[in-house]
Amino acid sequence: xxAAETRSAMQEWRRYLDNLTKAxxxxxxxxxxxxxxxxxxxxxxxEAWIRYFFPSYCKYPFxxxxxxxxxxxxxxxxxYEVLSWSRELAxxxxxxxxxxxxxxxxxxxxxxxxxxxxxxxxxxxxPYRANFEANGRIKAFYGEQVNPGQWTDREFVTTxxxxxxxxxxxxxxxxxxNEAVRPDCILVDDFDTDEECRNPDIIQKKxxxxxxxxxxxxxxxxxxxxxxCGNIIARDCCVVRAARRADHHDVVNIRDRQGRSTWxxxxxxxxxxxxxxxxxxxxxxxxxxNNPVQENAVFRELVFGEVPPLGRFRFVxxxxxxxxxxxxxxxxxxxxxxxxxxxxxxxxxxxxxxxxGTNQEFIQWYIxxxxxxxxxxxxxxxxxxxxxxxxxxRQVFMPIARQKAAEQHVQLNIMxxxxxxxxxxxxxxxxxxxxxxxxxxVFNRAEQDSPHMQRLRDQFQLFTLQLRxxxxxxxxxxxxLRIIRQKQRIIDPxxxxxxxxxxxxxx
Numbered sequence: 001x002x003a004a005e006t007r008s009a010m011q012e013w014r015r016y017l018d019n020l021t022k023a024x025x026x027x028x029x030x031x032x033x034x035x036x037x038x039x040x041x042x043x044x045x046x047e048a049w050i051r052y053f054f055p056s057y058c059k060y061p062f063x064x065x066x067x068x069x070x071x072x073x074x075x076x077x078x079x080y081e082v083l084s085w086s087r088e089l090a091x092x093x094x095x096x097x098x099x100x101x102x103x104x105x106x107x108x109x110x111x112x113x114x115x116x117x118x119x120x121x122x123x124x125x126x127p128y129r130a131n132f133e134a135n136g137r138i139k140a141f142y143g144e145q146v147n148p149g150q151w152t153d154r155e156f157v158t159t160x161x162x163x164x165x166x167x168x169x170x171x172x173x174x175x176x177x178n179e180a181v182r183p184d185c186i187l188v189d190d191f192d193t194d195e196e197c198r199n200p201d202i203i204q205k206k207x208x209x210x211x212x213x214x215x216x217x218x219x220x221x222x223x224x225x226x227x228x229c230g231n232i233i234a235r236d237c238c239v240v241r242a243a244r245r246a247d248h249h250d251v252v253n254i255r256d257r258q259g260r261s262t263w264x265x266x267x268x269x270x271x272x273x274x275x276x277x278x279x280x281x282x283x284x285x286x287x288x289x290n291n292p293v294q295e296n297a298v299f300r301e302l303v304f305g306e307v308p309p310l311g312r313f314r315f316v317x318x319x320x321x322x323x324x325x326x327x328x329x330x331x332x333x334x335x336x337x338x339x340x341x342x343x344x345x346x347x348x349x350x351x352x353x354x355x356x357g358t359n360q361e362f363i364q365w366y367i368x369x370x371x372x373x374x375x376x377x378x379x380x381x382x383x384x385x386x387x388x389x390x391x392x393x394r395q396v397f398m399p400i401a402r403q404k405a406a407e408q409h410v411q412l413n414i415m416x417x418x419x420x421x422x423x424x425x426x427x428x429x430x431x432x433x434x435x436x437x438x439x440x441x442v443f444n445r446a447e448q449d450s451p452h453m454q455r456l457r458d459q460f461q462l463f464t465l466q467l468r469x470x471x472x473x474x475x476x477x478x479x480x481l482r483i484i485r486q487k488q489r490i491i492d493p494x495x496x497x498x499x500x501x502x503x504x505x506x507x
Contacts, residue, residue: 118168385416
């Protein structure tokens, strides 16, 4: 770092400290007795203690998952926790609140903070150091904390005798003591990186460093608090390994299973929508839902091409895959209706409707696609209908279909697909992947900017055999393909067999 860069960094640090001092004003005229009484009352209520000493950080009320984590960490002297909270849920900040409480109340004496690199660890330690230096309320209630001669950005010891040290993965933590006290609080934050997670040898090496160098710095006989902060960014990463050994693994996503913000006081639905729509579905899943799906793991490259005129198709199929419930915010299943046709051995995905919505909207999609085809070719309409779905098909969907058909003066005949299906993931891979790899699964290029087609594309690109991302769209396309092949075998069995490239009995 050049001299000019050093001066600029120091000026920025001073501004940061000034702002922190201004944000923590102290009432004048408090005598020692009043301070002691208020300090005791605040320490008895950790949440109130945090709000009082860190007002600039506590801009929004705590969510329930924050409160539960604070109680767990502060109530167990010996504790191992992994926090896999989504971005924007303040996991590192909440941990800082807890550790500052433990340090200032004398419960912990030696804090070690580790990260992927030394610089990253120093950055994560900076808020601790800043609050010890400039937080007026901490100074008023706990005294001056800066200990001259033992105060750097990498390590420092407060006047209360609590040591803090930042260390990067791979560096030497052995012998880290504060007088006779071994580290009794080990923090591991942002330890995994995307690049390293692509190399299992590096992950193994970092994990061995943690288990064989960092963790053993603790005392065997004294209670130790160990906290990991990190999202699940890969199926095998150090956070995942730590979670297997932890007393508690807390996973909180940006939205819950009902599709609602887990911290609505801070992250509104509109804010979440605006943020997430600007990045890929894979990135959203990894960074905000702890779901590291791999793009193009099975369907390596999707083909978008021109669809022949519908009049060239002997028939087309509109196939629907219903989903339980009518919530637009559920994170589970999506309703899907697709218009597909097969010509010259190619399966064309002509139109797609894939979204969360009501049963009324689901049936309307059939009508919309029927009108899209018009009288240019024959249309068969099917809906997935296994034995569990059958009552709903007859008692809910069919009455809606009859009502809408009468109101809109259309002929809508939806036939139930009662075929017994095999495992969803393997069925999709076995029947669609060979078509796709041969370039014979073609998505309508004219529809590629449609939000419905984009959702369908995302589900294909993020499809895995573990179904870590919804696959209702691919499941719907597979259903349409199966119906098309059944019709082909009935209409022209010889041609159907000869044209099936994957059939070992082809002529």
